[in-house]
Amino acid sequence: MGSSPTPACSGKFLTMHKRRRKKLTTRSLSQDNAILDDIHHGQVQKILNRSSKWAFNAFTLETVAGGRSLPVFCVHLFHYYGLLDHFHLDVVHVWKLFTLIEEGYHSTNPYHNSIHATDVTQAMHCFLQESKIRQHLTPVEIMAAIIGAVAHDLDHPGVNQHFLITTKNHLAQLYQNMSVLENHHWRSAVGCLLESGVANQLIPYRDELEKQIRDLILATDINRQNEFLTQFKKHLDEKTLDLRKPGDRNFILQIALKCADISNPTRPWDISRKWSLKVCDEFFRQGEFERKLNLPVTSICDQQSTSIAKIQVGFFRIVVFPLFYEWHRFLESDLSNHMMNILESNRQKWEEQERKENAEETQTELSDAEPDISEDEEATKRSSEAISIIETIPPPPPPPRDIRRQSLAVPTLESTLGVRRHSVPVNMEQSLPRTIYRRESLPLNKGSKATVSPQTESRASSGLREEDEMQRFGSSSDISSSSPHYSSAEEQPERPLSAENLLPEPTIASMTSNAEVGRLSSVLQGNNPPAKYLTRQQTFPPPQPFMRMRYMSATVEMSTCKETVHEDSQSSSSQSSRENISANNKTQYTIPSIAVLSPNNSRPPDFLLPEGPAPQKSSFANNKRETEAADKEKVCKMVKLTEPGQRYEKENVDPRRTNGSLSKRRGSAPVSLPLAKPDENMPPAGGGMDSDTQSLRRGSVPIEIAHYQSYEDENSDPVINITPVETTRMFWQYQRRGSAPLDLPPLVGGGNGGMLDRRELTRHTSLNGKAGRRKKQLRRRSSGGPETVCLSDAHSETLSRLLLRRPENSDALLARRRGSLPIEVLTVGHSVF
Numbered sequence: 001m002g003s004s005p006t007p008a009c010s011g012k013f014l015t016m017h018k019r020r021r022k023k024l025t026t027r028s029l030s031q032d033n034a035i036l037d038d039i040h041h042g043q044v045q046k047i048l049n050r051s052s053k054w055a056f057n058a059f060t061l062e063t064v065a066g067g068r069s070l071p072v073f074c075v076h077l078f079h080y081y082g083l084l085d086h087f088h089l090d091v092v093h094v095w096k097l098f099t100l101i102e103e104g105y106h107s108t109n110p111y112h113n114s115i116h117a118t119d120v121t122q123a124m125h126c127f128l129q130e131s132k133i134r135q136h137l138t139p140v141e142i143m144a145a146i147i148g149a150v151a152h153d154l155d156h157p158g159v160n161q162h163f164l165i166t167t168k169n170h171l172a173q174l175y176q177n178m179s180v181l182e183n184h185h186w187r188s189a190v191g192c193l194l195e196s197g198v199a200n201q202l203i204p205y206r207d208e209l210e211k212q213i214r215d216l217i218l219a220t221d222i223n224r225q226n227e228f229l230t231q232f233k234k235h236l237d238e239k240t241l242d243l244r245k246p247g248d249r250n251f252i253l254q255i256a257l258k259c260a261d262i263s264n265p266t267r268p269w270d271i272s273r274k275w276s277l278k279v280c281d282e283f284f285r286q287g288e289f290e291r292k293l294n295l296p297v298t299s300i301c302d303q304q305s306t307s308i309a310k311i312q313v314g315f316f317r318i319v320v321f322p323l324f325y326e327w328h329r330f331l332e333s334d335l336s337n338h339m340m341n342i343l344e345s346n347r348q349k350w351e352e353q354e355r356k357e358n359a360e361e362t363q364t365e366l367s368d369a370e371p372d373i374s375e376d377e378e379a380t381k382r383s384s385e386a387i388s389i390i391e392t393i394p395p396p397p398p399p400p401r402d403i404r405r406q407s408l409a410v411p412t413l414e415s416t417l418g419v420r421r422h423s424v425p426v427n428m429e430q431s432l433p434r435t436i437y438r439r440e441s442l443p444l445n446k447g448s449k450a451t452v453s454p455q456t457e458s459r460a461s462s463g464l465r466e467e468d469e470m471q472r473f474g475s476s477s478d479i480s481s482s483s484p485h486y487s488s489a490e491e492q493p494e495r496p497l498s499a500e501n502l503l504p505e506p507t508i509a510s511m512t513s514n515a516e517v518g519r520l521s522s523v524l525q526g527n528n529p530p531a532k533y534l535t536r537q538q539t540f541p542p543p544q545p546f547m548r549m550r551y552m553s554a555t556v557e558m559s560t561c562k563e564t565v566h567e568d569s570q571s572s573s574s575q576s577s578r579e580n581i582s583a584n585n586k587t588q589y590t591i592p593s594i595a596v597l598s599p600n601n602s603r604p605p606d607f608l609l610p611e612g613p614a615p616q617k618s619s620f621a622n623n624k625r626e627t628e629a630a631d632k633e634k635v636c637k638m639v640k641l642t643e644p645g646q647r648y649e650k651e652n653v654d655p656r657r658t659n660g661s662l663s664k665r666r667g668s669a670p671v672s673l674p675l676a677k678p679d680e681n682m683p684p685a686g687g688g689m690d691s692d693t694q695s696l697r698r699g700s701v702p703i704e705i706a707h708y709q710s711y712e713d714e715n716s717d718p719v720i721n722i723t724p725v726e727t728t729r730m731f732w733q734y735q736r737r738g739s740a741p742l743d744l745p746p747l748v749g750g751g752n753g754g755m756l757d758r759r760e761l762t763r764h765t766s767l768n769g770k771a772g773r774r775k776k777q778l779r780r781r782s783s784g785g786p787e788t789v790c791l792s793d794a795h796s797e798t799l800s801r802l803l804l805r806r807p808e809n810s811d812a813l814l815a816r817r818r819g820s821l822p823i824e825v826l827t828v829g830h831s832v833f
C-alpha cells in the first residue's frame with residue numbers, strides 16, 4: 001500500500017473506533033496483576049449465573065466483561081437454551097455474529113449502545129422463562145427472540161426518527177419515513193447474520209428466522225404502540241390468545257420485546273434511574289443538535305424547558321404503565337407482579353422529584369416577581385424629575401424570553417409535560433411552522449371506551465390529548481405533519497450549520513447526496529418489489545476501505561442471496577418515536593418518597609468537547625470532508641493508524657496487509673506470524689511465549705464463552721424442544737489465570753528489549769488520566785473485533801476442534817495459556833475472508 005489513493009468512498013462509520021472508548025474495569029486492580037483475570041472472569045460467571053433474575057444489571061456485566069457484555073451474554077444464552085447443539089451451530093460463528101452486532105452499536109450514544117441491547121436481551125430472556133410462554137416456544141422462536149432483542153437498535157445513531165426525517169437523512173427517504181430506524185435495525189441484523197456465517201448454518205430455518213426477527217424488531221417502533229396495545233387488550237379481554245398457534249406466539253413475542261425495550265422503569269431503582277439519566281442525556285444531546293441546526297427543539301429534548309423527572313413521569317404514565325399493565329394481565333406471574341411494584345415505586349420517586357422541582361421553580365418565580373426592598377428604597381429617593389422622565393419613556397421591552405420560568409409560576413399539566421414549551425430558536429420563532437404532530441388515527445383507539453382516569457380527565461380539561469403527550473416520546477411516522485416540515489428543499493430556511501457537522505455519529509451525517517438519495521429511493525421503490533433490492537445497506541458495515549477489506553466476503557456472500565446488495569448508501573438510524581396510546585390509568589397515585597437526581601445530567605455533545613492535540617495529517621485528509629472527519633476523530637479521542645497507506649487499517653485489517661507492523665496497530669491480533677499446530681510447543685501458563693503462541697491469541701474473548709457449556713439457575717426450567725446443558729462447575733475457573741494480553745506489541749522505550757513487562761503495562765492503564773499508547777493497547781485487549789488469521793483449512797479445523805469440540809484437548813490447551821481466548825483462534829476455522 002504505497003502512496004495512498006483517494007478512497008473510493010470517504011463515508012465514515014466510526015462505530016468500531018468509538019467502542020474502544022470503553023473503560024477497562026480491572027484497571028483498579030492494577031496492584032495485583034496476577035489475579036486480574038481470575039477475578040474478572042469469576043465475576044462474569046457470577047453475573048451470568050444470576051442472569052435470569054430481574055435485578056440484572058447490564059452495566060455491571062459490561063464492566064466485568066471488559067466491555068463485551070453483549071457477546072458474552074448472548075453466547076451464554078445460546079449455550080443455555082441449547083441452541084448451539086440443536087442447530088449444530090459453531091460457536092465461532094455465533095461469537096462472530098454477536099461481535100458484529102456489538103460493533104454495530106455506537107458506544108458514544110449515552111443510551112442506545114450495546115449495553116442497552118444487553119439489557120433488553122436479558123429482559124427478553126426473563127420473559128422467555130415465563131411459564132406461559134416458554135412451554136410453547138420452538139427453538140427458532142427462541143433464537144429469533146434473542147437475536148431480535150439484541151439487534152433491535154442496531155446501528156442506532158442516537159437521534160430519533162423525527163430528527164432523521166427533519167434533516168432529510170437518506171434513511172428516512174429510503175424507508176419513506178416509516179419505521180425508519182426499525183427497518184434499518186432489522187436489515188442490519190440480517191446483514192450480521194450473513195456476515196458472521198450463521199445464516200449459512202441455518203439454511204433450512206433462515207426464512208422463518210429472518211421473518212421472525214423482522215417482525216420483532218419492527219414491533220419496537222413506538223409509533224405502533226397503540227396498534228399493538230389495542231390488539232393486546234382485545235385479545236386479553238376476549239381471551240383469544242392461544243400460544244399453541246404460531247401467529248399468537250409471534251404476537252406475544254412482539255409484545256415481549258416491546259416490554260423488554262421499555263423495561264428500564266421496572267428495574268430496581270438504582271438501575272432504572274441510571275437508564276433514565278442516560279436516555280435523557282441522549283434526548284438532550286439531540287436537543288442541542290437541533291438548536292445548533294436552528295431546528296425546533298423537540299420538547300423532550302429541550303433541557304431548557306423540561307427536566308429528567310418530568311420526562312420520566314410522563315414516560316412512565318403514558319408509555320410504560322399502559323403496556324406493562326396489560327403485560328401483567330397476561331403473565332399474572334411473580335415476575336410481572338414484581339415489575340409492577342417496582343414501576344410504581346420508581347414512579348413515585350420521580351413524581352416526588354418533579355414536585356420538588358416545581359416547588360423550587362415556583363419559589364424562584366415568586367421571588368423574581370417580588371420587588372427588591374433595597375430597590376424600593378432606592379426608588380423612593382428618586383427625584384420627581386426623574387420619575388417624570390421615566391414616565392415619558394416607553395415601556396421597556398419584555399425581559400429576555402424565559403419560557404420555562406413563565407410557565408412555571410403555576411404548575412400545570414402542560415408545564416409538567418412540557419408540551420406547550422416547544423422551544424424554538426428565537427430567530428426562527430416567527431418564521432418556522434410549529435411542529436404539529438400527527439395524531440395517530442387508529443380506529444380501534446378512537447373507538448375505545450377506556451375508563452377515563454383522573455389523569456385523562458385532567459388532560460382533557462387542559463385541552464391536551466394523550467396522543468399529544470405520547471408524541472413527545474417519539475416522532476411521528478408522517479413527515480408531512482410531524483417535522484418542521486419543509487415540503488421541499490427550497491422552502492427550508494437557510495441553515496447556518498449542517499446536520500453533518502452536528503450529528504453524534506459522523507456516520508449518519510455522511511449522508512448520500514440528494515441525487516444518491518433519489519437514486520436509492522427509485523431503486524427501492526421504483527420497481528417491484530422494493531424490499532428485494534436491499535438486504536443490508538453499505539452503511540453497515542461502513543463503506544471505508546479497511547472495512548471493505550473486512551466485509552468483502554460478506555458482500556460476495558450477499559450477492560448470492562435472494563436480495564441484491566446495494567452498495568452505495570451509507571449508514572444511520574435512530575430511535576423511533578411514540579404515538580399516542582389511550583393510557584388507561586387505573587391507579588390513583590400517591591407521592592410519598594423522594595428521589596435525588598444529579599443536578600445536571602447533561603453533557604456537551606461530542607463536537608463541543610475541547611479539542612485535544614491536532615491529529616496527524618494523513619495523506620487522505622486533503623479535502624474538506626476528510627479534514628472534518630479528522631477533527632471528529634480527534635474529538636472522539638479515537639485511535640488512528642496514521643502510517644501512510646495504513647490509515648484505515650485498524651484492528652480489522654486483513655493481517656496479510658499489515659507488513660508485520662505490530663507496533664502500528666492498536667489491537668493485539670497476531671499479524672503475519674507463522675502458526676504452528678496449537679497442540680504442539682505450547683508454553684506453560686504465564687511463561688515465555690514463542691511467536692507461535694503469541695500468534696494464537698489476542699486476549700479478547702473470555703474463555704468461558706468458548707468453553708463453558710452449562711448453566712445453572714434455580715429459576716430456570718428446561719424449555720421444550722431445547723435442552724439446557726447441565727453442569728456442576730465451571731472448569732475454566734480452575735484452569736485459567738493470567739490477565740495481560742500476551743501479544744502486546746513491542747513498545748518503544750519499553751525496556752526489556754522493547755517489550756514491556758506486565759506490571760508496567762498495568763501501571764500504564766491505571767486511571768491516572770495519562771493514558772498513552774500503552775494504555776490504549778491494553779484497553780484493547782478486552783474489546784477486539786473479529787480478526788482473521790490466514791490458516792490453512794487443516795489448521796483451522798484442528799484449532800477449532802481443539803478449542804471448541806474436544807474438552808480434554810481444550811483443557812490442555814487452555815491450561816497452558818493465560819489471558820483470554822483469542823477470538824481469531826475461534827474464528828479462524830471458519831473465516832470467510
Ligand SMILES: Nc1ncnc2c1ncn2[C@@H]1O[C@@H]2COP(=O)(O)O[C@H]2[C@H]1O
Binds near residue numbers: 153279311
Ligand atoms: N426511561 C425512559 N425515559 C424516557 N424515554 C425512554 C426511557 N426508556 C426508554 N425510552 C424511550 O423508549 C424508546 C423505546 O425504543 P428505543 O429503545 O428505540 O428508544 C427508547 C427511548 O426513546
Ligand SMILES: [Zn+2]
Binds near residue numbers: 116120152153261
Ligand atoms: Zn431499544
